[in-house]
Amino acid sequence: GQQVMQIPQYQHVQEGEDFTTYCNSSTTLSNIQWYKQRPGGHPVFLIQLVKSGEVKKQKRLTFQFGEAKKNSSLHITATQTTDVGTYFCAGPNSGGSNYKLTFGKGTLLTVNP
């Protein structure tokens, strides 16, 4: 079945450092979504990318969708303690039922103040 892989699994940074998490799919994706889950909380939608090569920015967060639509990245510039949490990417199932959204295992970001 479709696999969505994320690296790294964990990332610890000093406040002010940059952070990047990468997402790779075993199949071409029609679109990709990113979610953030604060410790003890629930996943919250951040953004959706649809077009090949698309780049979107939300303040210090930059999201990219690869040209082949099989990979994506989330980059945070100058991390803050409020960025702590687990970041997930998710993509629609490409085979069989497309009503399934497959999540990567997530990258846990911790920030040392």
Place this chain on the structure above:
Amino acid sequence: NAGVTQTPKFQVLKTGQSMTLQCAQDMNHEYMSWYRQDPGMGLRLIHYSVGAGITDQGEVPNGYNVSRSTTEDFPLRLLSAAPSQTSVYFCASSYSPTPAWNSPLHFGNGTRLTVT
């Protein structure tokens, strides 16, 4: 708007007991789903529904049943609880049930289940 409401927040079961996790949404979303989250495993889809009366299996459906009699409610039933079902369960809904996934998933606050 309450969004997606899950009850209970915490539950402890003994092996073999059954229970129902409740999920309700007030956003008139057609799509609803259940995920379980385990350490290091991310979010895994258990069952989903694209509308009232329609349900289908996700990635890890064994040991769970669902039904969708109304647009608002999507309960998850554990038939005979096992320790392997110890997890955090999230219900999530979306406006668009189409494969294009033009709308995001809205998650409930989760139910933390322990089976001893």
